[in-house]
Amino acid sequence: GAVVSQHPSRVICKSGTSVKIECRSLDFQATTMFWYRQFPKQSLMLMATSNEGSKATYEQGVEKDKFLINHASLTLSTLTVTSAHPEDSSFYICSARLAGNNEQFFGPGTRLTVL
Amino acid sequence: GDSVTQMEGPVTLSEEAFLTINCTYTATGYPSLFWYVQYPGEGLQLLLKATKADDKGSNKGFEATYRKETTSFHLEKGSVQVSDSAVYFCALNHQSGSARQLTFGSGTQLTVLP
Numbered sequence: 001g002a003v004v005s006q007h008p009s010r011v012i013c014k015s016g017t018s019v020k021i022e023c024r025s026l027d028f029q030a031t032t033m034f035w036y037r038q039f040p041k042q043s044l045m046l047m048a049t050s051n052e053g054s055k056a057t058y059e060q061g062v063e064k065d066k067f068l069i070n071h072a073s074l075t076l077s078t079l080t081v082t083s084a085h086p087e088d089s090s091f092y093i094c095s096a097r098l099a100g101n102n103e104q105f106f107g108p109g110t111r112l113t114v115l
Numbered sequence: 116g117d118s119v120t121q122m123e124g125p126v127t128l129s130e131e132a133f134l135t136i137n138c139t140y141t142a143t144g145y146p147s148l149f150w151y152v153q154y155p156g157e158g159l160q161l162l163l164k165a166t167k168a169d170d171k172g173s174n175k176g177f178e179a180t181y182r183k184e185t186t187s188f189h190l191e192k193g194s195v196q197v198s199d200s201a202v203y204f205c206a207l208n209h210q211s212g213s214a215r216q217l218t219f220g221s222g223t224q225l226t227v228l229p
Contacts, residue, residue, distance in 0.1 A: 004158065006158075034216070034217075041221070041222070042221060042222075043119075043204070043219045043220060043221045043222060044159075044204070044217075044219045046216055046217070046218075049216065093158065093159070095159075095217075102147065102208065102215055103161060104217060106151075106158040106159035106160070107158050108156070108157055108158040109158060
């Protein structure tokens with residue numbers, strides 16, 4: 001149980017295009033989902049926290065107009081990187097948490113490469 | 116703010132060797148502490164956790180003890196296997212606004228050779 005999937009696992013796009021990454025909780029309802037970014041050989045950095053049906057809370061320094069987060073249902077959150085540039089190339093990881101539970105369950109990550 | 120400092124890797128060991136990966140933290144209050152493992156091509160999995168001082172988390176032969184006096188949560192295993200090769204992350208969680216969030220260390224790559 002407690003499986004989180006991400007799609008796509010890998011994406012390559014041209015500079016200036018937008019990319020959408022999906023995060024799904026497959027066998028549980030996630031009231032809260034988190035989006036992280038991980039640079040090579042570095043730690044996971046929290047980008048934003050989203051609660052189902054409400055606006056995401058972004059961490060300091062994360063542009064909310066560039067990284068659009070939608071959490072429209074209890075099993076799906078999406079991250080859209082708008083007008084992507086090479087510096088946005090990174091590994092994006094989502095996690096999901098059950099209501100009343102402290103544990104986060106992580107997706108396998110999405111490798112974004114912007115040319 | 117809260118932070119986690121983790122032993123830098125990579126770490127390379129022979130099978131059946133003893134493993135220690137150091138982790139220290141800085142936090143206000145009383146966070147819970149975690150070790151996550153990331154196998155190649157997969158997401159992070161919770162390996163073990165401890166929620167209060169002197170608690171010992173254990174799983175799959177791995178252990179870590181929550182030491183408040185030294186603000187540490189070092190990961191140990193008595194005899195590693197090739198299948199333990201992965202990246203290990205130390206983390207703590209803390210309350211921020213309405214959500215409990217995780218702060219991660221930088222990760223330690225472990226390679227176990229047969």
